[in-house]
């Protein structure tokens with residue numbers, strides 16, 4: 039940016055007229071006196087008596103008028119005049135001469151004198167000559183001031199136009215550049231000479247020409263001039279850094295130019311002038327903000343908002359054209375495990391790869407979006423048959439399953455995909471997404487890594503589930519949970535050795551619910567931790583009562599879920615419960631499933647160890663049911679194993695069951711673990727178990743799970 043060309047002239051407008059000055063040059067003092075008297079009050083008077091003194095005065099000072107005698111004692115007045123003109127001294131010289139010859143007057147006027155007055159001077163004439171000269175000087179000065187101001191003003195305007203941050207231009211009536219300021223060079227890379235005479239279309243992006251025409255051909259003036267027309271202007275050089283290096287986005291406003299001399303009704307249109315402001319950066323920022331508002335930043339895919347918007351549009355088209363449209367809800371399987379095991383950076387990488395793979399499976403008109411987390415949605419418009427979605431789902435399953443490396447290990451992503459088809463499964467955005475989500479949920483529950491269509495009964499099940507979830511939230515406060523207790527017996531001593539606490543929910547509408555009806559839901563919603571706290575407290579409270587009643591040998595087994603082991607304070611909570619009711623920790627047995635141990639997570643191992651160190655017994659429930667690896671028995675210091683009911687049930691029917699129980703008895707002995715069989719329903723089963731070496735048992739044969747007061751009654755000798 040250059041410096042603003044201001045000078046004192048710009049601020050001199052209000053200054054007063056300076057006092058005018060007259061130099062009287064004559065060797066006769068008498069004449070000088072009479073001149074002074076005559077001119078008094080008209081100007082400031084300075085006198086001198088010879089030519090040299092006059093020259094010295096004129097050299098050092100400024101005068102408006104010089105009254106110069108032609109005949110001086112040292113040099114002639116004409117020589118002084120010549121000297122003054124050579125020096126470009128601006129004072130007006132009035133030559134005074136006693137010479138009657140006309141030639142001296144001609145010489146004086148030729149030599150640059152402004153006036154000639156003959157001696158002896160007629161005071162009237164002399165006064166008029168001096169007045170005229172002073173007046174001329176005043177005019178000259180004001181003209182000079184005006185000219186300087188004009189020049190200054192022009193320089194200022196030129197400066198403002200050239201230094202303006204915008205392109206400023208004028209066009210002729212045919213739309214050709216007449217003037218364009220220097221900004222065009224830095225913004226577009228054109229020098230103005232290249233543009234002058236060229237039509238404005240040279241600069242405008244092809245697609246914007248129609249819109250630009252209105253602004254560039256603007257004929258209106260003043261406040262009605264066109265404004266804020268957004269167009270793209272072409273850059274000449276690639277090194278001009280802008281949107282795509284080839285165009286800038288400009289906001290254009292223009293006004294018509296008319297010949298001012300003409301009468302108003304006959305105004306002649308001469309062209310337009312306008313301003314083009316570079317708004318590329320602003321547009322870029324706006325585009326970025328709008329992209330962020332409608333896209334997922336990790337995968338760059340459309341987000342929920344944009345997906346819903348596109349779906350709404352596609353649905354109205356599908357309804358008009360009577361075509362089918364598919365919506366897929368895709369949820370990655372095991373994503374949480376990936377995040378927990380490999381960290382969030384690897385999790386993000388997986389999501390990006392999945393997004394790429396999903397994209398490959400789709401057509402140009404389809405929309406893939408990431409709703410958040412590991413959830414993606416797909417919109418498939420213009421389907422001929424609902425089953426067309428199957429092909430896409432199969433392709434997705436295949437593409438997705440290709441191996442990739444995560445944290446140095448090979449991983450094959452899989453997904454659960456729910457499908458809803460318009461109009462069969464829903465006619466609104468909300469319904470289709472919700473139904474595809476429901477279908478996905480069913481696929482997840484049915485074992486993941488597959489796809490499935492929505493069916494209306496899912497909605498009913500979902501509603502039921504939601505209602506159950508709401509009720510579950512309130513069940514603790516409403517004291518709707520109860521514990522039933524099932525005795526555990528020693529076959530050898532015939533003694534009751536303990537109780538297993540089994541949770542029941544006295545549901546206000548559905549009646550007494552067994553855990554199978556709500557534990558999974560409690561685990562999913564995280565409510566299980568609060569429920570487990572209640573079970574621990576209630577179980578220990580009851581055991582303390584039994585101990586107080588003389589059954590001090592009784593132990594209490596209770597079940598914890600895998601989610602309880604995610605709590606950092608599980609150990610403290612378990613240990614605190616018996617302590618609070620005055621029971622030893624060794625009277626408490628926590629039942630956990632094999633699957634929890636198989637995850638082999640270090641913190642689960644640590645918690646089991648610490649529980650054991652505090653004396654709490656830990657039993658593996660449903661032992662032998664699913665996994666054959668016994669490795670975990672070496673790592674986990676459990677105290678008991680519980681033979682799964684299915685083996686007990688098959689005893690007598692299937693020789694294999696007896697062999698497995700025999701093997702489990704061997705394992706228990708080998709690892710020094712207490713062994714108990716569950717699900718014993720008959721005397722025969724009890725006898726065979728005892729024969730195989732399993733002496734402690736639990737099952738309907740000995741007693742069903744009952745409320746505390748009933749089981750105590752029953753168990754009291």
Ligand SMILES: Nc1nc2c(ncn2[C@@H]2O[C@H](COP(=O)(O)O[C@H]3[C@@H](O)[C@H](n4cnc5c(=O)[nH]c(N)nc54)O[C@@H]3COP(=O)(O)O)[C@@H](O)[C@H]2O)c(=O)[nH]1
Nearest residue numbers: 540541552553573597598599659716717718719737738743
């Ligand atoms: N996290 C928690 N889980 C709990 C809690 N209470 C129970 N559970 C889990 O629910 C599973 C099912 O329990 P339930 O419906 O109570 O079934 C138990 C017994 O009623 C049943 N049983 C007992 N004897 C017999 C029999 O002779 N035959 C037969 N068919 N069933 C019998 O078996 C279940 C005992 O299960 P186990 O724990 O494996 O000993 C239950 O398995 C728990 O996982 C809780 O408070 N928290």
